[in-house]
Amino acid sequence: MQSLEPYLAEHPFLKGMDRRHIELLVGCASNVRFDEGQYIFREGDESNQFYFIRHGKLALEIFCPHKGGIVVHTRTAGDVLGWSWLLPPHLRHFDCRAVDLTRAIALDGTCLREKCEQDHELGYEIMRRFAHLMESELLELRLQLLDIYGKNH
Amino acid sequence: MEKPKPKLGDQMVISRSKFGTLFTSLQKAGYSIIGPTVSNEAIVYQELSSCEELPQGWTDRREPGTYRLEKRDDQALFGFNVGPHSPKKYLFPPEHVFWTAQRKESGYEVYEDKSELPRYAFVGLRACEVNAVLLQDKVFTSGEHVDQHYQKLRDASLIVAANCTQADGTCFCVSMGTGPKAEKGFDLALTEVLDGEQHYFVVEVGSKRGAAVLGGVSFRRAKPKELKLAEEACDRAAGQMGRTLETDGLKDILQSNPDSVHWDKVAKRCLSCGNCTMVCPTCFCTTVVDRTDLKGTSCERIRRWDSCFTNEFSYINGGSVRQSTKSRYRQWMMHKLANWIDQFGTMGCVGCGRCITWCPVGIDITQEAAAIREREGDQASIGKVKEDEHAVT
Amino acid sequence: MEKTTNITAAVDSESCGTMVPRPFIIEKIRKNTADTFTIELKAVDGGDLKFLPGQFNMLYVYGVGEIPISISGDPARPNTQVHTTRVVGNVTRALRRLEAGDTVGVRGPFGTAWPIKEAEGNDIILIAGGIGLAPLRPAIYHILEKRRKYGKAILLYGTRTPADILYIKQLEQWRSRFDFEVDVTVDRDVEGWAGFVGVVTTLIPKAPFDPLNTIALTCGPEVMMRFTVMALQQRGVPTRNIYVSMERNMKCGAGLCGHCQMGPKFVCKDGPVFTYESLKDLFNKREI
Numbered sequence: 136m137q138s139l140e141p142y143l144a145e146h147p148f149l150k151g152m153d154r155r156h157i158e159l160l161v162g163c164a165s166n167v168r169f170d171e172g173q174y175i176f177r178e179g180d181e182s183n184q185f186y187f188i189r190h191g192k193l194a195l196e197i198f199c200p201h202k203g204g205i206v207v208h209t210r211t212a213g214d215v216l217g218w219s220w221l222l223p224p225h226l227r228h229f230d231c232r233a234v235d236l237t238r239a240i241a242l243d244g245t246c247l248r249e250k251c252e253q254d255h256e257l258g259y260e261i262m263r264r265f266a267h268l269m270e271s272e273l274l275e276l277r278l279q280l281l282d283i284y285g286k287n288h
Numbered sequence: 289m290e291k292p293k294p295k296l297g298d299q300m301v302i303s304r305s306k307f308g309t310l311f312t313s314l315q316k317a318g319y320s321i322i323g324p325t326v327s328n329e330a331i332v333y334q335e336l337s338s339c340e341e342l343p344q345g346w347t348d349r350r351e352p353g354t355y356r357l358e359k360r361d362d363q364a365l366f367g368f369n370v371g372p373h374s375p376k377k378y379l380f381p382p383e384h385v386f387w388t389a390q391r392k393e394s395g396y397e398v399y400e401d402k403s404e405l406p407r408y409a410f411v412g413l414r415a416c417e418v419n420a421v422l423l424q425d426k427v428f429t430s431g432e433h434v435d436q437h438y439q440k441l442r443d444a445s446l447i448v449a450a451n452c453t454q455a456d457g458t459c460f461c462v463s464m465g466t467g468p469k470a471e472k473g474f475d476l477a478l479t480e481v482l483d484g485e486q487h488y489f490v491v492e493v494g495s496k497r498g499a500a501v502l503g504g505v506s507f508r509r510a511k512p513k514e515l516k517l518a519e520e521a522c523d524r525a526a527g528q529m530g531r532t533l534e535t536d537g538l539k540d541i542l543q544s545n546p547d548s549v550h551w552d553k554v555a556k557r558c559l560s561c562g563n564c565t566m567v568c569p570t571c572f573c574t575t576v577v578d579r580t581d582l583k584g585t586s587c588e589r590i591r592r593w594d595s596c597f598t599n600e601f602s603y604i605n606g607g608s609v610r611q612s613t614k615s616r617y618r619q620w621m622m623h624k625l626a627n628w629i630d631q632f633g634t635m636g637c638v639g640c641g642r643c644i645t646w647c648p649v650g651i652d653i654t655q656e657a658a659a660i661r662e663r664e665g666d667q668a669s670i671g672k673v674k675e676d677e678h679a680v681t
Numbered sequence: 682m683e684k685t686t687n688i689t690a691a692v693d694s695e696s697c698g699t700m701v702p703r704p705f706i707i708e709k710i711r712k713n714t715a716d717t718f719t720i721e722l723k724a725v726d727g728g729d730l731k732f733l734p735g736q737f738n739m740l741y742v743y744g745v746g747e748i749p750i751s752i753s754g755d756p757a758r759p760n761t762q763v764h765t766t767r768v769v770g771n772v773t774r775a776l777r778r779l780e781a782g783d784t785v786g787v788r789g790p791f792g793t794a795w796p797i798k799e800a801e802g803n804d805i806i807l808i809a810g811g812i813g814l815a816p817l818r819p820a821i822y823h824i825l826e827k828r829r830k831y832g833k834a835i836l837l838y839g840t841r842t843p844a845d846i847l848y849i850k851q852l853e854q855w856r857s858r859f860d861f862e863v864d865v866t867v868d869r870d871v872e873g874w875a876g877f878v879g880v881v882t883t884l885i886p887k888a889p890f891d892p893l894n895t896i897a898l899t900c901g902p903e904v905m906m907r908f909t910v911m912a913l914q915q916r917g918v919p920t921r922n923i924y925v926s927m928e929r930n931m932k933c934g935a936g937l938c939g940h941c942q943m944g945p946k947f948v949c950k951d952g953p954v955f956t957y958e959s960l961k962d963l964f965n966k967r968e969i
Binding site for chain 3: 386387389391394395396398400427428431432433435436543546547572573574575576577578580584587589591594596601602603604605606609610611612614615619622623626627629630631
Binding site: 192194202203204205206207208209211212213214234275278279281282283284285 | 810811812839840841845866868869870871873874875876877878879880882883887901902904905908
């Protein structure tokens, strides 16, 4: 089986990360595949993975009665999805559905959390990268809230 | 004595008693004469039929937010400064009908008024006003799209300037290089001289058209003493400027400080009434409105003077770009003293002082510019000194 | 009073100088989305009105008023003027109520164009937000017509909801071409939308273009353009290669009425298309 290391080492999310740390990540990583329409997790599930999407598209949804799943945002190849594994209580806040056939690398949360506890330098690197991800997603959300294409813009 | 034929640059003398011949010559040439006259306690521009309607023996006293007429102790015809009107009232009328339209069974038909436009002779324009006309020429006729109505009126018009022999509290043409003596843009330029019993006008020929008008006027060659007195009268006015505007580097100071807190300070006083834009001889903004009859069978499309101080001026997609008074005052002043340079090569202010005089709260553009220079200009130079110090150490 | 309908009908580019509009007949008028519609106009005199992608016309509705609207038709078909607009004010509301066969007045075209010539030999990315797709469409027609003159061609289009997507059939056609990448994203999903959800700027980091050899054209609400420019700069696109299309109140279209000033710029004649480089000192200034 081909190692996941080259992919992770070159991923923008992990850019500049120490080789030693990449190797620790590889130890927690596995290839996953989701069929079109498949739900990967549901709101309230235990959150124990995050994903480097290699191919396809994932949608985060909130279920509304009478309306079904409302997509709040979508993630595609090159994106990282999922941060609730990082923070207690490690529960999913959304439903996640594969819009198309999707391939990804899943990082095991329990495994990675343990390694972060043992190696705080790794923990800092991971936390710093997720902080950046959260910041850009928050910016995106704020722009969405502006409803800029509405009448008064 | 054979009458000399006036040439470009010649200086003649018209005596007060013969001054009426200037009016008759202009009328004979088919001009409608527009000149200053006293009306409603102000010196305003109106169509005149005789030189006796000029504000003989009157002067005006102007201060920030103040304008008063006073009697002079002589019979000068042009012994005042400037009133609220300017030639733009005629060349660029406050309201102009672009065209009218009639609804037809299918669509509508458009009619344009092609009747002949008046030929105006402006008598008594101040140097600042002549320069204001030149600035508006640039705005309306120098670009890719020309305001044809303006161009036609302007091409047919004639300017008889009256150099200032006095200045008052809100004048600052010397700072702007636009007066008190008209240097260009006129067909004829008068300087009124009252010397004891003598009352005459030294007239300078500025164009062939001016020379032609002079052909019908009773004049004689000017004596050296008369020229000297006229010169001195203009110099006297230059020394009476009530205000100064330091223009050096002002453009950069203003343009690099759109967020200066000083704009907030002006905004606290500014009523956003737009008076300054209405009296300004160079302000050129207009809006267009449609006027229809009740049945909608005919309509007119009308251009009207507009002001950047209104909320609607920058209205777009459900809101105005310039919501605050601060941003509107800034737009007006920044345009006059800075952006105009980028757009048309010179500042858009001629130092006539009308905006100061007619501001209900007496906001003074020269003071506001100086205040921003003091606050921001100094900071900029302090910054530079610091950089230099760094460079040395 | 002299009747001038015929006079104005005889002129083309000179019509810019006059304030008298040229009469056009509405050929088609159709709803695009809940608040947008498209009209197709033909000159009563049957003549062309040549324009460049990015320019706008002043459209006059009898007795109501006149407004600037970007041209969204194909520059290769100057015998039809196509305008897509949103119902926001009196004039657009009145325009929306007109029917095929009705007359509207047209003055134009006015303003600067998208740099489609300058972009030749480069990748070209078009980023549209909401109704901002309309002024970009003439550029898209041109690029697809001369497709081989460009490197990669990409359209990123963000809108409010799937129901607000303009030109949806055309977008599908374009997307089915192999030489034009079209990505559409919506701010909010309401009806089982299979596309992207998120703001248009999130599509920029991954779009397949070469930042140093790309011309970027963007049109949309100012907030969207500000963040788009930031995202393009983060990708390394030089500011001189980023173009924006601005919108301001306009009464004349000819640089005479003063309304559209943005600092020293007249949006009607110096714009509406500007290089970001030339606007960068004004772009983030409040209430300019």
